[in-house]
């Protein structure tokens with residue numbers, strides 16, 4: 001890993017750490033009572049703050065702000081769901097104070113999300129947990145997801161591809177460094193991104209079923225997902 005790549009990783013990881021879900025949202029998940037309606041409202045608050053965190057984090061990705069402005073929006077809208085599932089996988093898998101993870105899991109299960117989406121969602125969380133990603137890998141994988149060139153409406157895909165390749169290159173080296181016993185580790189990480197794309201289809205249906213049952217969204221969620 002070159003000095004330049006080390007500097008790049010530092011910028012990304014610092015931004016990733018700086019933009020975390022506010023503790024008050026996480027705390028609320030443990031306090032308020034347990035109705036499906038209450039759980040849904042908490043998830044709405046969690047999703048909204050995750051999108052805000054995503055926007056702030058993305059602005060710190062070197063080169064992102066020099067992309068075409070409309071492409072920046074297209075990348076954010078195209079990656080929000082995947083970044084959110086990655087982030088919530090990391091929240092659920094990190095050693096939260098005992099019992100917190102179960103409470104959060106329970107709230108997600110009891111928030112009006114139909115069973116057919118709950119299963120793939122928790123399978124994903126489990127498959128991420130089993131990878132035991134180091135902190136830098138989590139930040140870089142999220143960055144790679146955001147810098148996906150073939151999102152809808154991206155005009156200058158080449159410019160995005162160049163940025164993504166830079167991150168892919170340093171992540172590949174980092175995986176060999178942190179998981180020398182598993183030369184396939186980098187490939188397995190990227191395989192999770194494929195699983196994420198499947199999840200985002202489920203997510204679109206989740207949104208529709210919530211809307212149909214007249215569940216309220218925040219303006220930010222309506223804007224990022226065109227609902």
Ligand SMILES: Nc1ccc(C(=O)O[C@H]2C[C@H]3CC[C@@H]2C3)cc1
Pocket residue numbers: 040043044045046047084085088108203216217218221
């Ligand atoms: N009004 C909404 C509430 C929650 C979401 C959402 O995507 O929630 C995400 C947070 C984690 C639990 C379900 C997904 C992952 C979307 C709209």
